[in-house]
Amino acid sequence: MSDLPVIVIGAGPQGLAPAAHLLERDIEPIVLERGDAAGAAVSEWGHVRLFSAWDELVDSASRRLLERVGHRVPVSGYPKGQAWVRDYLAPLAAALGDRVRVGVEVTSVSRLGRDKVVDSGRADQPFVVRAVDRDGRELRMLARSVLDATGTWSQPGPAGADGTPALGERAAADRIEYRIPVDVDELAGEHVAVVGAGHSAVHAVLRLAELAERAPGTRVTWLLRRGSAEGALGGGEADALPQRAALGTRTRRAIERGTVEVVTGFRTDEIRRSGDGVTLVGDDGRDVGPVARVFALTGFRPDLSILSEVRVAIDPALDAVAGLAAEIDPNVHSCGTVAATGAGELAQPEPGLFIIGAKSYGRAPTFLALTGYEQVRSVVAELAGDHEAAARNELVLPETGVCGGGGADFGGSSCCAVPEPVQIGRPVAVIGA
Template identity: 70%
Template structure:
């Protein structure tokens, strides 16, 4: 019975849609469930952000083959925005998949037919059951031979608070619209204001660069960049083999060096309180940034795990990443050139037939690449199809980032050895994590 059921994919982002295309090539029917109103809904929300990689590096190969059957031609040059990626690739791909992509369907739970997570007896022989809620509030469920969770992390931004929890009164400031967790599409309304960017990744760098332009146009504008680490050393390295990503970091460093943005290193936010002049950010060691009008907290993302409570998962206790790949991506120990492509072996879960893929597989780790997700998809689908040789094969060589981040260099040290050059087959990394 199970062999005649579809594979259910949660999320119609780049990896989810690619998984459907690979399954079709293998003769396996997919069903893609997307909570948004259209394919690439999360990407559309950062549609104003330009990606690091050119078009040839952003298209999954099985997806390309499916699209070309309908006369589609892949864009050949240029760095698209998220919106262009959706319009010119993800939306046509979803259209080619047709009714297999079901939108406005929020997955609320995954389990086995007649079994909660405690029951061993007959578990592996039972189909999966995927519960969902539709936009009108009605509920439904699908039976599946396997489930791929490609739901990403976009809807779970990390807080400004350095302890992983919202800083004191952060929720109140966010509810008042004074704290945001997304890269701004426009900053013109912040003219003449005091703005703080919290975070030291590429999303934060993008926001800092935009705000620095506003400072140049409107000299009364003030921008502080609060980072938890002690330095920006290594950020924007010339060794980054994704040149646009390295250039972004270099531009962010330059606006600090030029004095348009004030860097506040070693600042670990503990409280965001209202004062007479606006907001005051207070660090855990008593530092204060006062008179703040607006905060952009761009400190990364984390996975939503609540709807997986009835399937058996193996997740790393610190990163909330898939346990089988956590040691490869842990920023506490990771040296920049060591992350390799991962496939079905590393992504396997205690629940046979269930896989977490894409950005969600990396949990809270900041190093996910879209190309990594495409390789994951190829390998996992091969495994589901019984092609174990293809599943075990590595068809991808990852680029060297040339930079490190995360808690390993929280106090100003570096986790990086000198960067070693590697050959690159394909590559993509947007300014924000991909779902």
């Protein structure tokens, strides 16, 4: 199979990077991207500024490739997603040329002539990657190895607190958004709710708080499952990612000014139509509303359906690659305390198949670009037979000073002490408590 390419699924940061590493090792890559351009998912949140600086957002082999074609990537500052695409991902895809194929959606990965049940001769057969192009034509490609870097962006979590859509959530879909808002001006004078405690939720709360400051009558309610907003607001001076620390600080000030109302311990059980808006009902009977718009920002989860005919080991709690789950568990780790993971931890029961990037972390929110680039370096070294390089740890992460979310949500163990429930901001009137 040495004459066959390595197929990488997804042309995001962790999809383009392996192509650059593979070329340095004289292995031909093909990158398949279902969007219309490389970095399509990043472009959808292009208005959001990253917490990581430029020097933490560029893969080493990718930088070398870009330098060879005369493109210089910025070396300082904190770009927005659109700048990351414009100044790095798009030029990198251009440098890779026709090895990057856009408008191609992968539908399945399997072994040639073997379904998942068959043992005999399995590892000796090439992978078969089936896809559909933008014209609806079915494609069938053979590969020596497959790297799944499709991320988690396509599957946001629901507003419902038990991991499934709340009662009425699907029926109220026209009032619910699952992405950080781009243009909030249309919500001026309205009551808006944000559900979630991660960085996306904090970013949305701040964006809406800024609208409330300039548009009197706008109300912003932040619904948290945990007992306090403290963990969601970041590590302050202990956070080595200054942009994230600044985001938390600005949001804290908005809460203290009364611009944002915080409701803690609220686990959404039902979303009811209420006039021109919706009312959110908690599992304890409390309700908040009516609100004109709900931003449900409760995290993302991987789509594993394309891997249904290959053998994969997935952690039952995180939907992460089983071999690294203990190292990234958000009940224990922040993104600054996760250990380096490479080919050894990412290896699957299906030889030659690797899930990399954010998708390898499943539902864990502790992923950083640097983490993914180290995975890529190690996995490509393993594919090239350089086992010493594959086993080597070259990752250095900034200490975040921020706990993961899962433990604090339910009072369980975490990398930091679980904060005591406190009232932050003005009390919220609760109807029918």
